[in-house]
Amino acid sequence: MATLPSVLVTGASTGIGAAYADRFARRGHDLVLVARNRKRMEALAARLRQETGVAVDIVEADLTQADELAVVEARLRDDAHIGILINNAGTAIGGSFIEQSTDVVTRLLALNTTAMLRLCSAVAPRFAQAGEGAIINVGSVVGLAPEFAMTVYGATKAFALFLSQGLGIELGPKGVYVQAVLPAATRTEIWEHAGADVNSMTGVMEVDDLVDAALVGFDRREAVTIPPLPDVEQWNAYQAARQAILPNTRQDQAAARYRTTD
Template identity: 55%
Template sequence: MASSIAGGAALVTGASAGIGAVYAERLARRGHDLVLVARSGPKLEALAARLREATGRRVEALPADLQRPEDLLRLEHRLREDAGIAMLVNNAGTALAGPVAGADAARLDAMVQLNVVAATRLAAAAATGFKARGAGTLVNIASVLGLAPERFNAVYAASKAFVLALSQGLDAELRGSGVRVQAVLPGATRTAIWEIAGVDVASLPPEMVMEAEEMVDAALAGLDASELVTIPSLPDAADWERLDAARLTLGPNLSRNHAAERYLRGELPAEAGA
C-alpha cells in the first residue's frame, strides 16, 4: 500500500536520538518529508511533532525494533513497495566495548543482528525499490573503526567494515541505475551509543569527539559532492583516495592460478627471535 507521504520522503532508522535525529531535522529543513523509525514510540512521536511544527513537512513516526523479524519484514516491504520513499538513511546500530574473548555472546549476536543483518536487509530492500523506480539515495552509516579494527571491540569494527564493503559493492552494482550510494564513516561522535557500549565519552580526548550536528552536516556536504565514502573528520580527501587506489591496485594479483613465488621459494623472512 502506498504511503500517504508525498514523493521524496526520507526514511531514517535509529531516528529518535543522536545521529538519526539530527539527520531527520536536517533533511526536513532541506525539504524532505520523513518516515522516522526507532524502538521508542514516545520519543519518536515527540520528535515527529516537533519537526512537523518547525518545518511544515509531513513526518510519520514508525515505531519498530529491527531485531524483531516481523518489524524488519514490515520495513523491508515498505522500502521496496512505497514509491514515495526516495532516500534511506541506514543509521540504526549498537556498540559494545572491550575484548571479544570472554564477551557476552548474546550481546555480540545482538550487535551483529542489528549492525549487519538488519542493515543489509534494509539496504537490499531500498536498492531493489530504488532501482525499480530509477532513482533513490542510500546512505549507510559505518564508522572509521571499520578501517582501524585494533582500536575497539573487534566485532563492532568488523560490523562497520562490512557496512563499508556493502556500500562499495552496491555502488558498483547500481552504477547507471539512478541510485546513489554513500557510506559515512564517523569518528567518535557524541551520542548515547557510548553509554550503551559501556564507555564514558568524557574519558576520550576532547579533540577526538565530534558533535553529532557537525558530523551530519559534513556527511550531507559529502553527499552533495557525490562522495561514495565520506569521512567527516579527515582533513585531506586525497588520503582516502590513495588508500582506495592502493586497494584497487591489488586487484589483478588477489586471485591467480599459482601461489606467489615467495611462498614457493621459501623467501619469507624468519620469524623474529627464531
C-alpha cells in the same frame, strides 16, 4: 516542481539519526522515523512538523526482531514516496572479544549488519527500477581499524563500508546513489551503551556538525564520506593501494613464497 522524496531514517529517536531527520525535514522532505522508543520519536516528529511543516510518520520497530524488521522492509518495498533510505540504526558494545557473549555479538550483528542488508535489499530493486533513489549507510572509521580493539563492532562497520561500495558500483549505473558515512567519535548516547564516558574523551565531534558535513558529501555524491578526515588524499591513496593489489591476485600458481616444491 517535482515533490521531494520521503526519507526513511532508522535509529531516528536520538543521536545521528535524529539529526539526519532534522536536516532532511529542514530541506522539505517528509520523513518516516524508525526506532524502538516511540515517545522520543513522537516528540521529534511533533517538533519537526511544527517547525518545518513536513509530514512525519513513525514506525516503532526493534530491527533485531525479524517480524518487526519485516514491517520496515515492506514499507520500503511498497511506499513509492520513499526515495532516500538512511541506514543509521546501530549500536556498540563494550569489552574484549572473550568478554562478549556469543548472544550479545550475534545481536550486534543483527542490528548493524543484517538489518542494514535487509533494508538495502528491500529497497534497491524499486530504486533501480525507478532509475533514482539514494541509500546512506552509516559505518564508522572503526571499520578501518582492527587496531582500535573493537573487533566485532569494527567488523560490522567494515561490512557497512564494503556493502556500500559494492552497491554503489552495482547501482550507480542504474541511477541509484549509495553513500557510506564513516564518523569517528561523535557525542551521542552510543558511548554510554558501550560503557565509555564520552565527556572524558578528546576529539569528539558534535552530532549536528557530523551530519552537516556528511550532507556536504551527500550533495557531492561522494561514495565514501569521512567527516573528520582532514586530507582526502589519504583516503584516495588507501583506495589506490587496495586496487593495485587486485590484478595480482589472479594467478594459476601460489606465490613463490608459498611454494613447497621448486
